[in-house]
Amino acid sequence: MAKVSISLDAELVVEVMVLAGVGSPQDAVEAVVRDYIERAHRTEARIDVQDDRRRHTDPPSMSPEQG
Structure with a gap:
């Protein structure tokens, strides 16, 4: 593996x-x-994982009153 040298503040x-x-x-x-x-x-x-869950769940159904 290649090595890199850097300078950092001692504190x-x-x-x-x-x-x-x-x-x-x-x-x-x-x-x-x-x-x-x-x-x-x-x-x-x-x-x-969160994206997969969102993709695999059905969107909430709208009742006739909502739409």
């Missing part, structure tokens, strides 16, 4: 390390990025 990285409970700046930032990607995939999956 930001230290905070991520503390929150992630990781001792290495590289591991902490990688954990945050992986978590972000996993959350995005879960969100996409929930949206797909």
Whole structure:
């Protein structure tokens, strides 16, 4: 896998390390990025399920009084 080098504010990285409970700046930032990607995939999956439910349910029928 290709590697990318970036510069980040040291305070930001230290905070991520503390929150992630990781001792290495590289591991902490990688954990945050992986978590972000996993959350995005879960969100996409929930949206797909909701869309499928909407597609497979009949639209509400209108009574003669409503139409």
